[in-house]
Amino acid sequence: MQNSVLFVQNATPTTITTFHDLLSNELPQSLGPWNFELKIFLNNKFSRPANFEPNQIANRYLYTLQLSYYSNQTISIINNSKSIITKIPNTGTLFNDSSSPENSALIEHIKHGCANNMGTTMENFERLITKKLASLWTVKQTIKGEGGYGYIISVPGLNENGQNEKFRLRTSNCFLHGLFKGFLIEIEHLDDEIQQDDNLERNGLIVKFTNSINKIKSLIDLYKFPEGNLCFNVLNETKLDYLSDLCQQYCDALQF
Amino acid sequence: MVQQLSLYSATRSADVLLITLESLTGMRPQPMEQHTVVLRPKFPFRPEQKAGKINQIESYRIRMTRKGGAEDRELMSDLQSPRWNNCIWTLQIADIPAAGKRSVLVQNLYETTIVQADDILGYMDELGYMPETEYWVRGVRFFYNDVIIEVFRVYHWKEQQELLDPKYQVRCLVNVARLNDLDSVARGTKQLEALKTELSGLIELDLYERTSLDGRVNWN
Numbered sequence: 001m002q003n004s005v006l007f008v009q010n011a012t013p014t015t016i017t018t019f020h021d022l023l024s025n026e027l028p029q030s031l032g033p034w035n036f037e038l039k040i041f042l043n044n045k046f047s048r049p050a051n052f053e054p055n056q057i058a059n060r061y062l063y064t065l066q067l068s069y070y071s072n073q074t075i076s077i078i079n080n081s082k083s084i085i086t087k088i089p090n091t092g093t094l095f096n097d098s099s100s101p102e103n104s105a106l107i108e109h110i111k112h113g114c115a116n117n118m119g120t121t122m123e124n125f126e127r128l129i130t131k132k133l134a135s136l137w138t139v140k141q142t143i144k145g146e147g148g149y150g151y152i153i154s155v156p157g158l159n160e161n162g163q164n165e166k167f168r169l170r171t172s173n174c175f176l177h178g179l180f181k182g183f184l185i186e187i188e189h190l191d192d193e194i195q196q197d198d199n200l201e202r203n204g205l206i207v208k209f210t211n212s213i214n215k216i217k218s219l220i221d222l223y224k225f226p227e228g229n230l231c232f233n234v235l236n237e238t239k240l241d242y243l244s245d246l247c248q249q250y251c252d253a254l255q256f
Numbered sequence: 257m258v259q260q261l262s263l264y265s266a267t268r269s270a271d272v273l274l275i276t277l278e279s280l281t282g283m284r285p286q287p288m289e290q291h292t293v294v295l296r297p298k299f300p301f302r303p304e305q306k307a308g309k310i311n312q313i314e315s316y317r318i319r320m321t322r323k324g325g326a327e328d329r330e331l332m333s334d335l336q337s338p339r340w341n342n343c344i345w346t347l348q349i350a351d352i353p354a355a356g357k358r359s360v361l362v363q364n365l366y367e368t369t370i371v372q373a374d375d376i377l378g379y380m381d382e383l384g385y386m387p388e389t390e391y392w393v394r395g396v397r398f399f400y401n402d403v404i405i406e407v408f409r410v411y412h413w414k415e416q417q418e419l420l421d422p423k424y425q426v427r428c429l430v431n432v433a434r435l436n437d438l439d440s441v442a443r444g445t446k447q448l449e450a451l452k453t454e455l456s457g458l459i460e461l462d463l464y465e466r467t468s469l470d471g472r473v474n475w476n
Contacts, residue, residue, distance in 0.1 A: 046303045047315075047384060060382070073371075078382035085372040089346075105344055106371065112323045113288050113397055113406065115346040116258045117367035121433040123257050125368040131257075132349045132366050135301035135315045136384040239374065 002212035003188045003246050006220070007174075007253035008228035011183035015226045016173070019183075022223060023151050023169065031150030034068045034170060038145075038250055039126055041137040062137050064126040065247045069150070069170075074125040075247040083235055083244035086125040089115050141176060143254050145184060148172030152190070158218055165215055166190040176256055184253065185225065186246075189215050205240060229253060258365045259437075261444045262429040263452060263461040270407055270424040276458060277398045277405060285396030288408060291324025292393065293331065295385040300475040315473040318385055319348040324392060330413040332387050340377055345370045350471035353464075360448045361463050362441075392417055395424070401447050402430050402440075426459055428452075 008015065041062040045054035064076045072090060077083040089110055094103050109115060117123060129137050149171055154164040168188040174181045189212040213232050220230070231252040234245040267273060274285060295318045303311045322343045331339060351364040373379060377387070395408025406427045410420040428451055430444030452461040 043384075044301070047297065047299050047301045049299050062383070074368075076379075078379060082375055082379040082382050083373070084370050084376065084379050086368045087371045089369050102371065106369070109323055109344045109346070109369070111286065112290055113404070114290055114321045114323055114344075115367060115369050116260060116348075116365055116431045117346075117369070118431070118433075121258065123366070123368075127257075128347070128349065128366050128368050132316055133383075134313045136297065236374070241374065243372075244374075 002191070002209055002216070002232075003186065003242070003249060004213065004216050004230055004232035005246075005249040005253040006185040006187060006225060006228050006230045008183040008185070008226045009181070011226060016171075016183055019171065019185075019226060020149070023153065026153045026155075028151035028153045028169075031069075031152065031168070031170070034148045034150055034172070036065065036067045036145040036148070036172065036250070038066075038143040038254055039064045039139060040141040040143070040251075041129060042140045044134070044136050044138050047136050061140075061251075062129070063247065063251045064129070065250055066124065066126070067246075070243070072124075073243075075243050076125060077235065077244060077247050077251065080235070080248065080251070083241070083247065085243055088121065088124060089118050090121075141256065143181070143256075144175045145172035146175060155219060155222070158215055158222070165219075167216070167219055174254060181254075181256060182228075183226065185228075187216050187219065189213075206237075209234075209240065257435060258367065259432040259435060259441065260363050260365050260429055261360045261432065261441065261448060262363070262427060262464070263360055263448050264428075264464040265426040265459040265461045266421075266423045267426065267459050268423055273424075273426070273455075273458060274396070274407065276455070277400075277407070280454065281398045281400045281405070283398060285398060285407075288393065288395050288397045288406060289323055289325045290321050290393040291328055291331075291390070292319055292321045293390045294319055294388045295380060296388045297473060298381070298384050298386050302475065315475065316349045316471045317388070317473055318380075319350070319471075320345050320380075321348065322346070326392075326394065326411075326417060328392065328417070330390070332390050332413075335377055335387075341373055341375065345373075345376060350469065352470040352472060353466045355466070358463070360445050361466070361469070363469060364435075391420065400451060402444055403447050403451055404429050404431075405451075426461070428461060 043060040045057045048057050060079045062078045064074050066074050072088045074086045094107055097103055151169045154166050156164050158165040168190055170186040172184045174184050231249040233248055233252055235248045297315050301315045322345050346367055346369045349366040353361050353363040392411040393408050398405040407424055409424055411417040412420045432440045
């Protein structure tokens with residue numbers, strides 16, 4: 001499972017409708033609408049060591065990304081190096097699926113009174129930063145992805161053994177403070193074999209990674225995707241982490 | 257944000273209190289084991305001082321809490337330890353409790369729960385925070401209508417976990433999710449007052465010194 005994000009800066013309504021037509025002709029499986037929000041924060045230069053002036057402090061960036069298909073979660077990275085994933089511990093949805101190890105750990109956490117922010121609240125990490133960490137971070141940009149739609153397509157002829165390759169595609173129109181900025185396509189190569197083998201060594205991972213990226217590139221060539229900036233950087237080369245890497249790619253793609 | 261209404265007390269011996277709470281709530285006490293690390297900003301926040309410019313931005317400490325028990329060793333002496341990362345942490349920032357004449361303490365809490373991190377201290381460092389101190393809380397919890405009743409003792413690290421205070425702390429609280437939910441605030445206040453009356457004679461629930469619950473950092 002490897003992701004990349006293609007951003008088409010010079011998209012026109014024709015580019016977008018043509019692309020949707022193209023996908024529809026492949027009889028895709030529909031994933032329905034989705035949206036996202038990316039917030040970019042810059043460090044507040046007045047938080048500084050004693051002998052520093054504000055203009056001596058280097059720029060650092062904090063990103064928070066919310067994807068509607070991972071509801072309740074916020075992915076955050078700082079300075080393209082460290083990442084965390086936060087969640088609103090809404091108890092209702094948790095107890096519906098208390099068997100998964102991740103959920104049962106969170107339920108234990110709540111049972112011991114470690115979290116108060118439960119029930120009906122929709123407060124996420126981004127709100128905490130905006131409201132309480134203004135001495136450290138100030139909002140620079142809010143980028144919204146609206147009118148998005150997701151597909152899964154099956155493409156023949158991309159590998160040697162003649163089987164179809166599956167891709168998950170998500171498209172979205174991007175707006176910076178209400179202004180249309182371009183068309184985003186999130187491309188994910190769905191490779192069942194990778195998921196079964198968690199203990200791949202480093203070399204194995206890199207081979208799989210390169211293989212997936214090549215598949216994505218041939219898909220782009222085959223269907224003549226609109227031209228744009230393809231981002232497939234990862235946060236940490238020694239340890240691929242799906243969500244953090246995806247966040248990194250959004251940040252790389254949406255630089256205005 | 258959570259609006260937390262609370263009342264406090266402390267007692268030398270908790271035996272009678274625990275039995276009373278069991279029969280009052282009709283439930284077995286639920287175990288409560290927490291491990292908390294307090295973080296403070298790495299650098300002071302010194303905004304421009306200009307005439308006519310009012311600065312209302314505050315710096316806050318962050319409390320980072322996870323489930324942790326008596327077998328835990330000190331975490332702050334080993335910042336590289338994998339134990340930092342393979343658990344769920346809740347970050348909390350607390351406003352100073354509301355001023356004015358009130359029958360219960362009202363405090364705004366801002367929280368977020370981290371479910372996954374490769375290097376949480378690395379992230380907190382980039383965020384601008386460093387660990388300052390850590391403590392453990394162990395005790396039990398009861399639920400009575402909307403009220404959560406906590407009876408616990410606090411431990412800190414001195415070559416091993418040691419009691420900070422032999423007394424049992426009693427904290428009764430009601431969490432209200434929305435700021436404008438005045439009905440829930442009124443109901444929570446009533447329930448806390450009723451509990452106070454119910455337990456009076458055994459323990460005296462009261463407000464806590466407001467400034468000692470202040471989460472802000474003073475740079476002067």
